[in-house]
Amino acid sequence: MSFMINIGRILFVALAISVSPVVAQIDTSSSDGLLKAARKAAFDENNYPQAKAYLYKAIEKSPNYSDLRVFLGRIYTWTKNYDSARICFEEVLKQNPGYEDACMAYADMTFWNDEDEKSLTICEEGIKYNPKSEGLYLKKARVLNSMRRFNEADKAVQAVLSLNKNNTEARALANRIRENAVKNRIGVSYDFVTFDKQFSDPWHMVSVDYGRNTGIGSIIGRFNYANRFASNGYQYELEAYPRISNTFYSYVGLAYSDNVGVFPGWRGGFSLYANLPKSYEAELGVRYLKFSGDPTYVYTGYIGKYYKSWLFGARAYITPSTFTSTVSSSYNLSARYYYASADDMLGFNIGYGVSPDDRLNVIQLNGVQQLTSYKAGFVFRKKFAKFNVLVIDGSWLNQEYLPKTIGNQYQFSIGCLRRF
Template sequence: MRFFYYLVVLLCITSMSFAQEVNPDTVMAQAKQETEKGNFDKALSLIEPLRAKFPENEDIQVYAGRIYSWKKDYPSAIKIIAPLADKTKPNPDALLAIINIYFWSEQYEKCIWYCDKYLAIDSKSVDVIKIKASCLEKLNRDQEALDIIEKASLADNSTQPFRGIRTLIGRKAKNAVSASYLNISTSNPGQSPLHYGYIEYSHKFSKSAIVGRANVGHVNNDTEMLFETDFYQTFSNKSYLYANAGISTGEAVFPVGKAGLEYYFTPYKKFDFSFGARFMHFESDDITLLTGQIAYNTGSYTLAYRPYYDTGNALFSHVLSLQKSNEEKERIIRLELQYGTVPYLYLYNGFTQPLKAYRAGIQYQHRLGDSFFVRPIFLYEYEEYIPGEYRNKFNVQLIVTKRF
């Protein structure tokens, strides 16, 4: 009898011991659930006992390191994962983890070193090549980045994964040249079309940019030139100042002289604000416009409102626009509505009257290759050309730009 008693007790103790045995797969599943919820501390409280109990299990070690990296505790993450990544035969998952850690912590030289170590194992890993190219771009080693992108694109027969990096590098170009042609036609009643064009050159400095522009206009058998300069100055608080000045060869097509100034305030959350003025001098009259802008940015969309106040005629004009941007492709589509007297591109002449106009338009920018842009623009106006009489007005413009 005593033998059977001891046997039962032993079976009970053994079963209790098995019941208390940790199941790594179950705990890991629980830790992953907590991680997906963003409960990193809870996930670590589950996985740390597993690390201590199964130090030889590299999957547990790597996942623990990843949790620390997602928590942005990069030193702890590196301490756990580096020994696995630095072995003679490194753990591939550990290499991928430490590559992300050094990239997120902006330690780009270290990140490149581990990228090379991983590419020695898998030379066709697009994700790792992309991270390495991004590091090179951050370090302004742009040609190296373009070289490995070109090599990877030829091997993979696709440039899609690297478009964003190419865009970032392309935007660093200091120079650009643009040419434009604008045709303004009317109907019911019609008149001879107006022709405008310009050629401009722009150069970027570290915190400023300057643009030189030569305009030509042909209106009612008169041809004139307007020479103007734009200047942009950025400040450390992310605000910037825009200034414009120009002088023409006559007064029938363009104003004799013009100037503008606008300050763009530091963005506040998703909002942008600005305030400024435009001034145009004619032989017989002067025009002063007060203007500004409020814009709301959400994702790839920007909704903006810009008023103009003509101080001489005490008249308001209003412009509402909606723009969608694709930063990677540098593609823009913009819809615009306007009510008021301010003409497109401020193309006033000396005979301006306080008449009404309603305008709707669309413009589109498309990048060809890495540095060539085309921007077609179409705007329709229902314009009061004399008091109480309206006509149709069509503004058609094409702008081409090459940056280098």
Template structure:
């Protein structure tokens, strides 16, 4: 008789458990479909009766917390998840869910606290470590973030998941030193090469930056220097102002004096705009250039057009560029097509006349480690040096930069 009683009891119990599992699983399938459609309120209306009927089912409770997070009701999500995360034996899935909730709501200190709780049971979780490192970077606790990255690299011999964060931390470096050498050669007919170089130091403040640069040029057996200062000021609307000034020790290799000002407007959707003016005083003439830029950004590519108008000589010059940028690796590949008397970096000839010049250039930036950059530049010109007389002109430059 007892055997029959227990058999009936077990059968009824098993049937009830099976019915519960079917009820929960079937509802969760429908809820998942609604979530994928973004119908969070409808998904919650299906889950809440299930939660009331089976309050001990933590999978249902956690899913409710996740949905509230996805619909950005972070306060409600935390209220649901906290009882399962703050007990003596926390639920790992609930911990994972509350980590994301605090991260998405930008409560970074709290997020780090729950990351640490999760890491007590799974210290090598790449996803949680990445969230913690990101929170530390947001709080400017950069040394702690880098220490975690280095430790993670020792454990699994890779810091791949953290490359983007390392780049963000690297860009916060306040200082940089650069050095450059530029060789300008000609052929058919040829002449003695021109040699230029510079050393510069830059420092970033919270909303501005300043650059000091010493240029040297050796042209036609004459060596002169140009000392420059660049200043950048950013504004809250994401626009910024660029200013430049310089004085030289001579009158021919560089301008005797130069000033420039350019304002970069706040980006509008995928477009960037800028307007500027540059003034250069030579011993024999003064040059005023009006310039600006229109750029279109799409993903990692930027297509830009920049005109120059020489008001003194009534000359128009044009630059078309296509640049591909890898933000994570800080690599840049830039192609340029130029026409007219375009200033090559800091160089502009005071003896301008309406002669034609066609140019095609390429430059590439590569980062070694976290803070050392190399940028080779090559620009070919088909230059009309006398009316109807053309020659080849080659500009080859190397720029190396160390930030710290």
């Protein structure tokens, strides 16, 4: 009997402890309590009418409490009552000019409704009162990028990074702005590959490319020359990155060579990219390869995450057994550290298998038998003289190129990119 009484006491205490926070949360005797109750109703219960009721009551108690009207304005925004949201934000800014939370919420609402000029004005007014606001500078950069005022957008995002170099959203946005900021780019690179067993002669490859930003996105043409297997070959490529929205853009590529054996006869691809919340990015796509026989389709997926000054990524390529004797795959993990601007980067990668996006080694996918290989590499990028970028990378490939026969491959590349 005493055992049952003790159990009852324990359960009563546990129940009292678990209930007491809830009671505290729904205490609506003060404006702060009503604001907490409104947040709980909106976020935990998805009950916007109840949240608004709490806020109406709180505003009656404290009509000059800015956070109440800002949160009410956000709820109106989420429920698409934009005129009511506008009244809330403007009332706060009338009472408290430059109030940071109101400026950020109002800038979001106008941006989401394609009022870029209005959103930009709100951001700039807020920055006058809050010159060290990472959030307002970031929203300003986002709006300017949408307006295609890329040089100004770059200045705004660099202001964020000067305040906090580990701001992951700013780092992700800076990479997108960088590609849009100039109209033209030209690049040249040289790759050297040597083998300890598989081939007696090294490989050489020279690439020259020209890219231009257009109203729909960037377009790049590339010419490749390679010397492999003691033979010369030429390849012609065309790539485009059409923009679909502020969230989505795509990749379309096609390459041709009449020197099959040095290059694939045809190589193509399509991908859909997404700039996701929480500083994530993702890609789904397909690649096309045709040597001398039947074509092969390879499916790919990628997920990346910005964290402070780092970008971590994971990618997979899957080739169904329809196109090979068995299902084959390759995988890659990467990490990039941005030590200054979006063009100043040190990266590392490890992987399994040969990627169809690897221009240097894709020729080794020519065959039904899939090779087992492991790869590790690095890349170094450094901006100099403002519009130029030096790129150096190297890799090691350990490959079973014949059954139970393993060899090593060493690659070194140097290139330069000029934007103008």
